[in-house]
Amino acid sequence: MNDTKALLEQFFKKDKRALARIITLVENQVPACCEILDALYPNTGHALRIGITGPPGAGKSTLVDQLAKHFRQQNKTVGIIAVDPTSPFTGGALLGDRVRMCDLSGDEGVFIRSMATRGSLGGLSQRTQQVADVLDAYGKDIVMMETVGVGQSELDIVETADTTVVVLVPESGDSIQAMKAGLMEIADIFVVNKSDREGADRTLLEIQSILTLKEQNQEWKIPVCKTIASENQGTSELAGHIEMHTRFLDEHNLFVTKRIRRLRKVVTDMVAIKLQQLFWTHDKRKMMDQMEDALFKGTFSPYQATQRLFADFLT
Secondary structure: OHHHHHHHHHHHOOOHHHHHHHHHHHHHOOOOHHHHHHHHHHHOOOOEEEEEEOOOOOOHHHHHHHHHHHHHHOOOOEEEEEEEOEOOOOOOEOOOHHHHOHHHOOOOOEEEEEEEOOOOOOOOOOOHHHHHHHHHHHOOOEEEEEOOOOOOOOHHHHHOOOEEEEEEOOOOOHHHHHHHHOHHHHOOEEEEOOOOOOOHHHHHHHHHHHHHHHOOOOOOOOOEEEOEHHHOEOHHHHHHHHHHHHHHHHHOOHHHHHHHHHHHHHHHHHHHHHHHHHHOOHHHHHHHHHHHHHHHHOOOOHHHHHHHHHHHHHO
16 A cells, blocks of 8 residues: 555656556556556646558558657657467567657657557557546646557457557558458548558559548538658658647537546446356356366257356346
């Protein structure tokens, strides 16, 4: 208790080590985690949360790096959460985004945290939302979240960010695939990165033509811009679109709507986790073990097994 109180005191004094320690505690879900997040919660709700998503190799990390530099020139403090995929075999993660963002490492106004997905299929670590809250409470003006880039399974970014930027590249045909995957539905802004490559203009026109068909009754007209992140070209234009989307959200009172939706998801996710922990006791796992053979032979269906487990849980 005293250790937690001292840690929080250092956190509110803007101690970076305390910030890093609290994020580690949140990631590991230590017993004091809820107490810490409760203490931080009144200080949340101020940072603009930007999600950067798209297929692997689109240059998301480089784009995040350039955007962070742009925001720093405006004297805005930035927190970056870079989510890396966890190996299903070793449980390890490369966490290589810090290497690609080394230019920012000496900037006191920037805090970069790499996180592993730990098996989460939504492209974001299950703890990303909570870590974003920690950075928000710390006083960061902008929190940028970069997903692992796994394609069709990263759509939960829309539940976490205020503004979602979908990054594509010209030559891979990812624009059409993204539309099939549902990325078309979540983008607030489209970026065609590496636009010095052949096919960039065609990709941009493809996206714009489909957006024209979809946006007839939408107040926010989704912009499509070209960037070459490695050369810092188009970054200012992209940042301008983000600022325009921020004003749009503010003018239409959508920040409130998004935050309420985000909080509801946090609560429902936490309830689901707690119910799962409560359900899968040693006895339930033992029951499941006893039904395995019958399930395999087809003499017992998964539906019957589920009913039996729940019946036992409710008695």
